[in-house]
Amino acid sequence: MSVRGGMRSDEVTTIAELKEEISRFVAERDWDRFHRPKDVAMALSIEAGELMELYLWDRTPDREDLMDELGDVLFFLLDMSIRENMDLSEAFRRKMGKNDERYPASLVRGRDDKYTAYKEGR
Secondary structure, eight states, X not given: OOOTTSOOOTTTOOHHHHHHHHHHHHHHTTOXXXXXXXXXXXXXHHHHHHHHHTTGGGOOOOHHHHHHHHHHHHHHHHHHHHHTTOOXXXXXXXXXXXXXXXXXXXXXXXXXXXXXXXXXXX
């Protein structure tokens, strides 16, 4: 099922479908040899920087530019998970479990301290 060319919402598109679309896109161009984890990680970082740049100097980004940069970041995040054979849903839930432990709502509500501040009782 192709995501390209049609409007699909987050409510109906699965992570697996997006990964399939990326795998197909890369394979059609014979780019697998270039998409080594190191290079994909670097591309992800560069695209995240371009996303940050949209907000530089308190600018409000153009919606189209924001969608493009979010799409680029998502592309390389999903591509990294393909290259490293990672289940993103599992990784996300695992990390959220750690965040729940580090930032108990009863201690952190309305605060933005690093989690070590809560361990130290500040």
